[in-house]
Amino acid sequence: MSLISTLARLEAVSSGRAQPAATVRHRRLSDRPLVLVPLTTAGEAGAPLGALVGTDRDAPHLLVVAQPRDRDLRFAFLSELADVVLPYLDGYAESVEAAERTETDPETGKRVKVEVELCADAPQLIVPSRAGVEFLRLLGRSMRFRRTAEQDPETPYPAPPRLPLLGRWLTHFAERARVPGASLLPAVTDLLARHWASGQSTLEDQHLGALLAWIDPPEGVTGAEAALRAELDRDAEGQLLCPPAGPATDPAFDNRLLAPAIERYDRARTALAAAEDGLEADDRLGALTAAEREIRALVESRTRPTWDAVWRGLDLLRALPEGAHVEERWTRDRWSFTAHRDRVLAGEPPQPRRDDAVTAANKLAAREREQARLEAQEALDDPLVMAGRRLSGEAFAGEVTDVVMAYSEGKRPSPRPLVTVRTDDRPYLGERARVYRSLGGRPQAAEFVGYEDEGALVVLRIVDKMGRGKEPEVGSVPEKGDPVCFTLFEHEQRGGAKLPDPEDTPWTHGGPPGEAAAPEPDPVTAEDLL
Missing domain, CATH: 2.40.30 (Elongation Factor Tu (Ef-tu); domain 3)
Known part of the structure; x- marks a missing residue:
């Protein structure tokens, strides 16, 4: 943490209100972002419980998994999610413009400029906190290798057709989120913490309600008091008034409300399966529908406050003018989105589980280069950031x-x-x-x-x-x-040393990709006992 950041946090504690850490907005905000507030099941990594998703602030789509342990219901949830997310992505993939890109001529080896297509804009997925980014990464990894019935008719649990495609896109967005300055998949808590310094720790800043309480506390209340209420205040039923920003749920909600509701849903499903005549089945179907409706209401009660908080945070960020270099970084996001769109259209396989040595080294070098470039550009765009560099x-x-x-x-x-x-x-x-x-x-x-x-x-x-x-x-x-x-720092970052091609990678760093050839067995001799 820089000296000026420490001073800003001390001033926030003294004044009872978060202090500006920037005079301009250093990240791009789309005019039409897709906000996603996920909720997961406690005790089972990657098991979705529900989500609020959409581009309309007043009309989000509520997606719910009534029984998270049911594989079919999980697939139905992910299929509904794909029906919302993929059309949103397709809307940006179809609008393109002409752009120039420098490539190496395979015949001459010289760098030449070629005209290619570049998406005119790029989509933006926004989640409440950093944990939401990690959850989408986990979802993408769990979906992109799924086999559909069309790909493999004998697969035991075929996935809906669009699930692998959604997994590939979520994986790409989550990978891009690791690049400093990228804005395809930002977390609102990270955006707010970049532009305001609160009087709490960086870990506590990941609670969206507490961070907003420091930035914009109610009249007559300090930021510390408002943040404490956001973290701890509960209603008459013992439920948090400001639920966590997801995707984890509160244990009191799990034990007192969610678990009994899921148990009633399971009993209703069992009773419906055991119904012997049509009249009895109708009655039990009504009980099952009521149990499912109860779970939907519970999920919405936990996600809607966070949904409103996300949009409130976006309003605060939009009030800041955009930095001069933000458009340049957004153009690189557009190139990234266009490149992945082309890979999908070309029928290339999904991203591997592990990168080979050259790809991993290139990614690390690119992130280090982008981090240095981001720090330089933010200082050039923002006198307050430059003041921190002057102090150091x-x-x-x-x-x-x-x-x-x-x-x-x-x-x-x-x-x-x-x-x-x-x-x-x-x-x-x-x-x-x-x-x-x-x-x-x-x-x-x-x-x-x-x-x-x-x-x-x-x-x-x-x-x-x-x-x-x-x-x-x-x-x-x-x-x-x-x-x-x-x-004293350079404004433009230089490229590093060129790494070898994957097929020329030495064996000390993983060797060429693909399966290694099986070693030849020792020749059989007369002394061998068979």
């Missing part, structure tokens, strides 16, 4: 007090102006260290020359982005009196 000695801001024109030595001298900046910051600058400032959206590099006036003045030599002429282009060199901000 990774950037400095000030006013230009002097500009002296100088030139490099050589046959063709190039402009290398010396710029003196007065600053109150204390950056960690070493000899000939490189610093950068944003010039028209591009990073301009400068070289540290030295300090003057006991460190209050920093002398820099501008080294690029001044044009090709003997004199610098207008606006490429700061003038006396201009405010400037230089960073």
Whole structure:
């Protein structure tokens, strides 16, 4: 945690209200997101109990599994979920635009630009908390390898036709959620915690009701008091007034309400199966319908408060202006969505259970690169974030007090102006260290020359982005009196070393993918006892 984040949390405790941690919104919010509030069964990982899902704030779809241990009812739930999610995804997959992409020519080996299709926009799935992202990852893993009756007529438990496709999409969204700055599958608690600093721990911030209580507490109540009520207050039946943000349920709800309701549902199903005549069956069917309706009401009572809280959190986030680099990161999300759409249409197999060594290393390198890029872009977009980097000695801001024109030595001298900046910051600058400032959206590099006036003045030599002429282009060199901000970190991240192709992976790192050839048996000799 940075110093400025710690200060913001201390100020939140002192003032009784969450403090802004950003002045702009650093994540993309779709105009039409698909909100999903899942609920799971206690004691059985990945067993869904119900969900509220939809794009309409006032009319969500309620999906319920009346008996989570029943495989057929689980498949019916997942099939209903696919009927809601997949048409939403298809709506974005059909609208495309022309875009250019750099690829390697297989014949010449040179990098060339080719025109390809890019989805004009991308879908966005929003869940209440980080646990919801992990639950969708688990659902995707459990569904993408399911065999349908069309694929394998002899499979013992065929899945509905659209389930494997939904599993592949959920797996892709969950994998993309691991990329820093990606917005295809955000958790509202993470979005709010990024833009506001509460007076509680980061673990407590995963309770959506408590976090909203810190950000927007009721009149006359501090954030700490409102958060405590959100976490602990119960009604006359002992049920939480603000249920957890899912997907786990409260033990009091499980023991006092849900378990008896499921038991009544099981008894009604057993009685209906044992009915001997039509009249008796009608009566018992009515009892089964009533038991199922009771479970639906219980699930809705646990998910609807969280559903409303998610939309309330989105309202708070939409009030912030979008950061300058958010659109660039969203474009990379669009490329990711388009690439997976193309893989599905091409009939490629689902994502493997485990990545091979090269794929895993590439993913790790990409996430590290995106993390560094995200941190740089957030600082450039947001003065409050940049203030944190200045406090840590990774950037400095000030006013230009002097500009002296100088030139490099050589046959063709190039402009290398010396710029003196007065600053109150204390950056960690070493000899000939490189610093950068944003010039028209591009990073301009400068070289540290030295300090003057006991460190209050920093002398820099501008080294690029001044044009090709003997004199610098207008606006490429700061003038006396201009405010400037230089960073010690690079604004654009460089690519790492190229990894070998999967088929060239050495055996020390997993070897080529696929099954290894069986070793040849030892030759039989006369001494062998058979």
